[in-house]
Amino acid sequence: MDALNSPVCVAPADPEWINLPYGGSHAGFYVGRLVNELERRPDGKMLVGAVAGALDQVRDESLDYFLRTRYAKKPDTMQAVREVLDALVATGKIEHIPKQPGIPAGLIRLK
Numbered sequence: 001m002d003a004l005n006s007p008v009c010v011a012p013a014d015p016e017w018i019n020l021p022y023g024g025s026h027a028g029f030y031v032g033r034l035v036n037e038l039e040r041r042p043d044g045k046m047l048v049g050a051v052a053g054a055l056d057q058v059r060d061e062s063l064d065y066f067l068r069t070r071y072a073k074k075p076d077t078m079q080a081v082r083e084v085l086d087a088l089v090a091t092g093k094i095e096h097i098p099k100q101p102g103i104p105a106g107l108i109r110l111k
Helices: 031-040 063-070 082-090
Strands: 017-019 028-030 045-047 094-097 107-110
Touching (some): 017 031, 017 082, 031 107
Antiparallel strands (some): 017 028, 094 107
């Protein structure tokens, strides 16, 4: 870069941007959109609903459905994967409660 007399700029990744690793090239969303959705829900919760099958097998109130229908370029590929859940939790805005005995599904909610 010195030979070209060009500076190198390093910009950190936006912590509010959540990549969808299986959503298609450059697929992702800003966590604020999910926060808005959770605020609209009476209980402030959303099932994770991660299903490896086609979109018609996913519960329409789940995170997986939300991501597949709004942000993924590949809606028949599961999107509520570990990387996405970890990135959501890392923002400090979302809490993930994994599926446990006696609980039919994992869920997310606002902190």
